[in-house]
Amino acid sequence: MKGFIALIFFLFLSAVLMSPLPAGPAAGRQVITRQQIQQAGLNRLADILTLVDSWDTYSIDGFTWYAAASQLSGYDTQSWTVLIDGHEVRSSNYGVNNLNALPLSIDLIDSVIIISEPQIYRGYFTDRGLIHFFTKEAPKGFSYQGRFMFGNESGDPGPYRYTPYRTPNVDRIGADGSNYVALNNQYLALSYNYLQQVYYPTDVRILERNRRMGSGKYPRIDVDTYYLKGGLTLPGGEQTFYLSNSTSRDHRPFDYLLQEVPVISSNLQSGVQGPVWDGKALQMHYYLDYADNTIRDRDNLFQLEFDWRLRYTSGGLRAVYQARSLTTTAGLGMEEVRAKTASYFNHAYRKIWAFSSFAYPFTRERFVKLDLFLLRVHNRYAFKTALQTRFLKSADQQAVLNLSYSKKLLQEENPYWKIEHAFYRFNSDRFAYFFDIPVADETRHFTLDGQWQYRLHARASLEANLKYRILRQYRFTVAPLDHGLDIFPRNAYRRVLAVQDGHIVGLGLNLRHNLAETLKQELVYNYNECLAGDQNLQDYWRRFSRHKARYQVTWNPVPGFAVWSGLQFLSEAFWFEYEISPTKDAGLKDRFLWDVSFEKWFWHEKIRANLVFRNLLNDRAVYHPAGAALDLRYFVQMELHLDSIIPFEGWLFPISKAVEP
Amino acid sequence: MYTMKRKLKNIFCAFFVWLIISFPQTLFGQGAPSAFSTLKISLDYVCNINDNQFHQYWHPGQGAHLAVQTPFYWGDVLAGLQYVPHKKRTGTPSFDSYYVYLGWGYSLNLFRNMHWLNALQAGNYYMVFDDPNINVTQRQESELGIALYSSLSLRLYKQLYGYGAVRYLKVFTHKRLELTYLSAGAAFVLKTPAWLVEVLK
Numbered sequence: 001m002k003g004f005i006a007l008i009f010f011l012f013l014s015a016v017l018m019s020p021l022p023a024g025p026a027a028g029r030q031v032i033t034r035q036q037i038q039q040a041g042l043n044r045l046a047d048i049l050t051l052v053d054s055w056d057t058y059s060i061d062g063f064t065w066y067a068a069a070s071q072l073s074g075y076d077t078q079s080w081t082v083l084i085d086g087h088e089v090r091s092s093n094y095g096v097n098n099l100n101a102l103p104l105s106i107d108l109i110d111s112v113i114i115i116s117e118p119q120i121y122r123g124y125f126t127d128r129g130l131i132h133f134f135t136k137e138a139p140k141g142f143s144y145q146g147r148f149m150f151g152n153e154s155g156d157p158g159p160y161r162y163t164p165y166r167t168p169n170v171d172r173i174g175a176d177g178s179n180y181v182a183l184n185n186q187y188l189a190l191s192y193n194y195l196q197q198v199y200y201p202t203d204v205r206i207l208e209r210n211r212r213m214g215s216g217k218y219p220r221i222d223v224d225t226y227y228l229k230g231g232l233t234l235p236g237g238e239q240t241f242y243l244s245n246s247t248s249r250d251h252r253p254f255d256y257l258l259q260e261v262p263v264i265s266s267n268l269q270s271g272v273q274g275p276v277w278d279g280k281a282l283q284m285h286y287y288l289d290y291a292d293n294t295i296r297d298r299d300n301l302f303q304l305e306f307d308w309r310l311r312y313t314s315g316g317l318r319a320v321y322q323a324r325s326l327t328t329t330a331g332l333g334m335e336e337v338r339a340k341t342a343s344y345f346n347h348a349y350r351k352i353w354a355f356s357s358f359a360y361p362f363t364r365e366r367f368v369k370l371d372l373f374l375l376r377v378h379n380r381y382a383f384k385t386a387l388q389t390r391f392l393k394s395a396d397q398q399a400v401l402n403l404s405y406s407k408k409l410l411q412e413e414n415p416y417w418k419i420e421h422a423f424y425r426f427n428s429d430r431f432a433y434f435f436d437i438p439v440a441d442e443t444r445h446f447t448l449d450g451q452w453q454y455r456l457h458a459r460a461s462l463e464a465n466l467k468y469r470i471l472r473q474y475r476f477t478v479a480p481l482d483h484g485l486d487i488f489p490r491n492a493y494r495r496v497l498a499v500q501d502g503h504i505v506g507l508g509l510n511l512r513h514n515l516a517e518t519l520k521q522e523l524v525y526n527y528n529e530c531l532a533g534d535q536n537l538q539d540y541w542r543r544f545s546r547h548k549a550r551y552q553v554t555w556n557p558v559p560g561f562a563v564w565s566g567l568q569f570l571s572e573a574f575w576f577e578y579e580i581s582p583t584k585d586a587g588l589k590d591r592f593l594w595d596v597s598f599e600k601w602f603w604h605e606k607i608r609a610n611l612v613f614r615n616l617l618n619d620r621a622v623y624h625p626a627g628a629a630l631d632l633r634y635f636v637q638m639e640l641h642l643d644s645i646i647p648f649e650g651w652l653f654p655i656s657k658a659v660e661p
Numbered sequence: 662m663y664t665m666k667r668k669l670k671n672i673f674c675a676f677f678v679w680l681i682i683s684f685p686q687t688l689f690g691q692g693a694p695s696a697f698s699t700l701k702i703s704l705d706y707v708c709n710i711n712d713n714q715f716h717q718y719w720h721p722g723q724g725a726h727l728a729v730q731t732p733f734y735w736g737d738v739l740a741g742l743q744y745v746p747h748k749k750r751t752g753t754p755s756f757d758s759y760y761v762y763l764g765w766g767y768s769l770n771l772f773r774n775m776h777w778l779n780a781l782q783a784g785n786y787y788m789v790f791d792d793p794n795i796n797v798t799q800r801q802e803s804e805l806g807i808a809l810y811s812s813l814s815l816r817l818y819k820q821l822y823g824y825g826a827v828r829y830l831k832v833f834t835h836k837r838l839e840l841t842y843l844s845a846g847a848a849f850v851l852k853t854p855a856w857l858v859e860v861l862k
Contacts, residue, residue, distance in 0.1 A: 157835055157836075158832065158836070159790075159802070161799070162752070172803070602861060632805065632833055634805050
């Protein structure tokens, strides 16, 4: 009832305040373009995170990457939102949000928008971060696109395998392959992408335990995905739909078991969206999504069984009204989440939310946007709000300030919390599990993000950022992957910790400079620190590198040929839960990573060849105390772009916009 | 002695890289309008000349090297394949190595008919072991190999060149392989077919 009243209030407020529209500020957003992806030689979706400076990442096996968005949360929830072409993809499955398991080949990405500050974006409140992938437009007529990639990590024994200098084998990377076909005519646009990826988690640091848990089989990760996208043009506008499935056979670290267990995870996703009303001042859109995520077991040493399933059914409406100088966005949505296991558990809950956003330019120099968001889960409410102000000092200088408050419920971050609790209840005699009392099932975050942009001259710009986060009742989990040969290790533990009050601060600098028409350079520096708060939080935050820097140069001497070089520095990190481990080193040393990519197009941009070297300095790139060391690697990518093989000129048009304005 | 060798090697590598990049026209000069205009196809005899721990286990035999070189927008690009058999010396199996690479370098005209090419090459060092007792899945191995290459070529007759070269190859296995080769052979220069130039550009 309260939710309903709040909804009416929002809609009323929206109706009262409606008027026309200025362009909104784009603070807290990073846009990565197709060209940047290609020039940097990125070959899997998760590689995009290497270009997102405000996010922190780590990997255990080198294939699955975990991320924390701009100090908005720690690593343990992985509940940041992922959108593909406007549809939310429930890629976060039991604590893993693996971008590499998304049903998209990287050569189909047109652009990526990353939101790193709390605000309303397309009806989502981004207090946990958001990544939005836009896929390429289906070219007119019939088109085909194919891609092939393989790589190799250095450090194999080579011929020394047969000498006393023998070392374990470090296997190749890939080969990955994808095929894309598209048909676009006047009324219907259809595209289909099939992607297959292979990865061998065979680094010396993780090989033996992966092999042991996989019943002695040689460890291998396989990901098979497909993505079917369509657009149907009707008198009221274009209706789009998609259907995708992603099946991963991987080794997944389970907090429950403190082990990496070979599993098969499958994510089926589908959705439709389109305009309900497309007027000059008012536009209304709807969406309906369905997702079915499952985890099943693979052959494993201890015959552990999984049969877990999460189903999401959701729908919503979003309206944008423009009148005079005010832009009002309002909408509502609903989602039913059903978590179940085959034998024991079947639990469902419903989320309902309403939101409203008002953007208004008070003066020519000052622009304000107010976001309001109300969520209801299980008779509990969470209110979230953000206020963004942009000050335009001159044509070359502007400042943006974003303030936000959000209450986060446990169900938002952990849809399977009941299964989790049940699991621990069933297995309480088998291993230690601590709750630091009291553990709240809701947290409150206050954030402040300031940004100052200054154009030094026509070819150089400087950007400075300040972040401040206050975390109240913040909850996080630590569970070291530090087992011996027991099923459940005697010394290992899983600990849920909560802190009353934590203060995080972050600073950032970004300098872009075009040395010449063909030569660009960029220098980025980020600093973060837990300023105050509970000792547990301060210890926990040490797993994020305090200093991060990246310098990159792009040289594009002639059309169709580019050389890209990036040098990244990550300062030391410390994972305190490994401090007592006799076998793992809790501290990760400073890392210098130098990558070089060469890109060449052939045959009038129909063939693209790309050669990439990662970690050329061969630094010991370890991201997790129990993780692989990602040594010097090289990748070769080949793409074939046959756009509009059968063009049907004159009566065809593309189906979707590549980058939203 | 070992330290001295290491120092000399480092000096050689540094000099080599300097040699490639120190010519301003190499990096910032006008893009050659003749990119991909010719193909220089070469075939040469290869022998290994250094001696280190690797040679306690294997004896590199006589090999062959086939390469193609063409002008790029800056400098030249190279692609090639080098084959060298390795005979066992102790209980280790013999193996054949195939080094497939891509490279880039800069060629200097020393005299009217003499060219000095210095290049950096990167590729896959592919090894095939011939011992039938080895598991089939383990008979092949591949690893990244990076090489410094220097060749001196002399025009003998019209499009025919004779040349000698030295290549220092480092293979990034866990215990690195460091191999230095001398080679000598002949090269033939021909005009690139127009259709191939279209594809390459």
